[in-house]
Amino acid sequence: MSRRLLVLGWHNIDPTPFYPADPGAGRRGFDRQLAAIDRLATVVPLSEAIDTLAAGGSLPPRAVALTFDDGYADWLDAAVPALDRRGMHGTFFLVSDILSGRIGAWWEELADAFDRCTATSLEWAGRTHDLTTPAARLGAQAALKDELKLVDRATRVEAVARIAERIAPPPPERAPMFLDWPGAKALAATGHGVGSHTVTHPILAREDVDTQREELVESRRALEQGLGQTVDLLAYPNGNAGDYDQQTMELARAAGYRAAVTTRPGLVGPHEPPFAMHRVVLTPLTDVGELFGKVARKGTGLARKVVRTLAPTG
Numbered sequence: 160m161s162r163r164l165l166v167l168g169w170h171n172i173d174p175t176p177f178y179p180a181d182p183g184a185g186r187r188g189f190d191r192q193l194a195a196i197d198r199l200a201t202v203v204p205l206s207e208a209i210d211t212l213a214a215g216g217s218l219p220p221r222a223v224a225l226t227f228d229d230g231y232a233d234w235l236d237a238a239v240p241a242l243d244r245r246g247m248h249g250t251f252f253l254v255s256d257i258l259s260g261r262i263g264a265w266w267e268e269l270a271d272a273f274d275r276c277t278a279t280s281l282e283w284a285g286r287t288h289d290l291t292t293p294a295a296r297l298g299a300q301a302a303l304k305d306e307l308k309l310v311d312r313a314t315r316v317e318a319v320a321r322i323a324e325r326i327a328p329p330p331p332e333r334a335p336m337f338l339d340w341p342g343a344k345a346l347a348a349t350g351h352g353v354g355s356h357t358v359t360h361p362i363l364a365r366e367d368v369d370t371q372r373e374e375l376v377e378s379r380r381a382l383e384q385g386l387g388q389t390v391d392l393l394a395y396p397n398g399n400a401g402d403y404d405q406q407t408m409e410l411a412r413a414a415g416y417r418a419a420v421t422t423r424p425g426l427v428g429p430h431e432p433p434f435a436m437h438r439v440v441l442t443p444l445t446d447v448g449e450l451f452g453k454v455a456r457k458g459t460g461l462a463r464k465v466v467r468t469l470a471p472t473g
Contacts, residue, residue, distance in 0.1 A: 161218050164208050164427040165200070166420055166438040167447075168226045168394075172237035175336060176270035178442060186237055188443035195447040196223060197245050204248040206352055206392060209418045209436075212429050221451070225249045226420060226438065228356055228394050229264065230257050230338045239349050250352035252394035254360045255381040258340050262359055265319045266304065271330060272323035273300040281326055290326065308397060311370075312361035340385055347386040354392035355379050355416070362397050363407045371407055375414040391417045398422035398438070408434035 172189050174180040180188075196202060201219035203211075208224050211217070227238060230253045242249050256262045273296050281288040281299065284306070288299035303322065307315045323330075338346065347353050357363070357374040358381070366374070375393070382390040393411055395403045398421040411419050411434055418433040425437030441447070 161220050161222055162212065162429045164203070164212065164218055164222050164224060166205065166224045166226060166427060166436060167196075168228060168420070168422065168438045168440045169238070169443065170227065170229050170440075171231040171233055172241075172443055173231075173233040175231070175267055176274045177264075177267045180442075180444060185233075185443040186241070188445075189237065189241055192441070192443065192445065192447040193241055193245050193247065195451065196225075196247070199448065199451040202247045204352060205250040205420075208427075209392075209433065212427065212431075213433065215429065226354075226394065227251045229360070230254055230343070230356070232335055232338050232342060234338065235342060235345060239346065239351060242351070243349070248351060250354055250392065251346055252354045252356035252392075253338070253343055253382060254356045254358070255378045255385075256359045257337050258343050258385070259381075260339060262316075264337065264360070265307070265315055267336060268323060269304060269307070269319050270300060272319075272327040273297075275327040275330065277328065278326040281322065283322065308362055308402075309365070311365050312359055343382075344386060347388060352392070353382065353386060353388065353390060354394060355382055355390055356394050357396055360396045362402045363395060364402055364404045368406065368410070371410050372414070375411055375416070379414055379416065391415060393419035393434075395419060395421055403435075408432070 171178050172185045174182065174185055200221040200223040203218060203222050203224055205224035205226060208218060208222060225242070225247060227234060227249055234251060238249065257264060276290055276296055279291050281290055283303065288302070289295040290299060307318055310318070355375070355378040358378045359374065361370070361374060363371050363374065379390050393416045395407070400423055403421070408419070418436060420436045420438045422440045423437050424439045427436050431437065439450070
């Protein structure tokens with residue numbers, strides 16, 4: 160038996176502007192990943208694993224919990240069916256205002272604008288970004304994404320709208336990329352776990368205390384009311400070091416959560432702070448067999464050294 164847990168995290172399965180891939184590659188890759196996990200590990204529900212570790216109990220050898228962030232619509236027709244075919248449990252973290260249609264996902268809106276870009280350059284914050292080639296556009300998008308993560312949400316949303324107006328025509332009508340409330344209810348009815356990913360997906364440490372509290376309290380309230388079940392697990396948006404802090408963790412505890420996952424790679428042990436749980440973020444194209452081989456050979460050192468090369472965080 161073991162007292163360590165590897166928490167894995169995904170976002171979407173099918174390609175999106177922010178997470179591009181060849182059509183069908185995401186589903187095939189995700190199926191291969193689940194096959195490897197089935198062969199190499201034991202999947203445990205995140206909530207149960209947290210309870211077991213908190214009580215000083217033992218987990219199965221190579222215990223793994225599977226999680227998903229943001230509320231992508233393909234969860235219902237790609238992620239959940241793939242999990243169910245193998246009898247695996249997932250925990251899905253939802254953004255309540257995305258479910259309500261009040262906001263979009265700024266990272267996808269930025270990527271979509273660059274996908275449809277017709278401008279040859281962009282003047283922004285005293286810098287000229289070359290947009291004449293696909294590689295240049297990808298570089299500009301990545302640089303702007305990183306810059307926008309350093310500001311508060313209101314500034315970020317306004318900036319994305321202004322950038323999109325400058326570089327691309329208005330977006331066309333398309334199928335929804337994210338779940339709405341009926342979709343979230345259908346997800347909850349599958350028996351998989353549901354958690355909070357805040358109200359509007361801000362980077363919490365960039366916000367003031369009142370805004371952080373509102374994001375944590377109101378998301379939990381909306382999800383519990385809308386889904387008719389207890390919601391007491393949290394995933395910090397972005398989730399890297401500096402995206403949440405001690406005050407954020409204290410506010411999360413006060414808001415009624417009992418644990419929170421980050422995107423800081425590592426293994427979760429019995430003495431891990433419950434509001435700073437390590438998690439390894441993947442794309443559907445990550446080689447999970449390679450990942451588990453490195454876990455077996457290097458133990459906890461894997462998480463801080465190797466996984467950063469396997470998949471970026473969103």
